[in-house]
Amino acid sequence: MVAVAAGRGWPYFDPEYDTLSSRINPPRVVIDNCACDDATLVKLDSVNRHGILLEVVQVLTDLDLSISKAYISSDGGWFMxxxxxxxxxxxxxxxxGLIQYIHQALGDKSENAEADVETSFTKTVGVQSLSEHTVIELSGTDRPGLLSEISAVLTDLECNVVAAEVWTHNMRVACLVYITDQQTGGPLRDDDRLASIKKSLRQVLQGDDSQRLARTDFSAGVTHTERRLHQIMYDDRDYEGGGHLSKSEVDDNKIKTIVSVQNCFEKGYSVVNVQCRDRPKLLFDTVCTLTDMQYVVFHATINTEGHIAFQEFYIRHMDGCLLDSEAERQRVIKCTEAAIERRISEVCFTMGCSSFVKICQYVF
Known part of the structure; x- marks a missing residue:
């Protein structure tokens, strides 16, 4: 709602107005086990907003659910x-319990709705609490022994590795390491000590430029672990490598990853088509990448036939523009291919630092 502030010359915007539609029309979630013989249908109707598709796919993916088909429409102010x-x-x-959790996670986020759900699923998968750990973000050139050296540095600095997740692609590496103080068991608070850790880890990365330095994150906000790994690798421009066959092309029965982008001027969309080998979390990876590249998915159709997945996204840039230049279309193609390939080399650890060192030496 807009009004003129008393005694002022500029309009007043009621902050409650932004959430009025969602409060009047909370999301409606239907979980149907009768309509389809071989799958459960999860249906969501909601007020539309940027990023909602990614949030829904993230919830389903974090629960280790496989998405074989999907039909998505978000033209206008409504999302279905x-x-x-x-x-x-x-x-x-x-x-x-799982059905109830999906209702709560995708549906009405009011306090009463959240208080009604007490299940084993209430802890969000894929997100680490920054109140319990210090998060170190690393990116740089991949090489044998890198993780072993990182863990050795952290051990020398009296840090305990609680969890770590690593992706490598096109000779680049992205790593999230969750550490605690060996003495207190909690996050690190001393600024001088944190600066020392960052300096030591920069030296381990051996000469990477300033855009690829080790980072320590103290933000109060929590980003989903796998989404953050996508963001780190995208910022590191891992999609610019290429020049060799991906593991998906070599190992998976010669099923190649094919991404194309065309403009559909009569309907006012750019269309991204993906064909590749199906695997868990595939839809999350593609939707995550398009969202973080500031594209809006207005319509999409997802289908799986045997081992092959077909995805079609009707998108525009957030400013409403199509992908007008060939350079932009090629960038979307490369970034989507990279998002599909990164997870193949995913490595995840949850353990103490000494065990982390041993496994790093074995794997790398």
Whole structure:
């Protein structure tokens, strides 16, 4: 709502107005086990806003649910999704605690709705608490022994590695390391000590430029771990490498990753088509990349046939423009291919620092 502030010459914007639509029309979630023989249908109707598609896909992905089909529409002010999901064994979702959690996670976020749900799923998967750990973000050139050296430095500096997740692609590496103080068991608070850790880790990365330095994150906000890894590798421009066959092309029955972008001027969209080998979390990776590149998905169709996944996204830039230049279209193609390939080399550790050193020496 807009009004003229008393005694002022500029308009007053009621901060409650921005959330008025969602409060009047909270998201409606339907979980249907009858409409489809081989999958559970998760249907969501909601007021539209940027990033909502990624949030929904993230919730389903973090619960290790497989998405075999999806129909997405968000033209205008309303968002409508239908997802065909199964568990990792290919079965429908029948666990009532899980169904209740999906209702809460995707539906009404009011305090009363949240208070009603007490299940084993209430801890968000894929997010580490910054109140319990210090998060170090690393990116640079990948090489044998790198993780072993990183963990050795942290051990010498009396840090305990609680968890670490590593992606490598096109000879680049992105790593999130969650550490605690060996003495207190909590996050590191001393600025001088943190500066020393950053300096030591820069030396381990051996000469990377200023855009690829080790980083320590103290932000109160929490970014989803895998989304942050995508962001780090995108910022590190891992998509510019290329020049060799990906693992998906070599190992997976010769199923190649094919991405194309065309403009559909009569409908006012750019269309991104993806064909590749199906795998867990594929939809999250592609939607995450398009969202972080500041594109809006207005319509999408996802389908899986055997081992092959087909994805079609109708998108525009956030400013409403199509992908007008060939350079921009090629950039979307390269970034989408990179997002699909990165997870193949995912390495995840959750352990103490001494065990982390041993496994790093074995793997790398």
């Amino acid at each position: 999704d239908v997802f065909h999901v199964t568990d990792q064994s290919g079965n429908k979702i029948t666990d009532q």
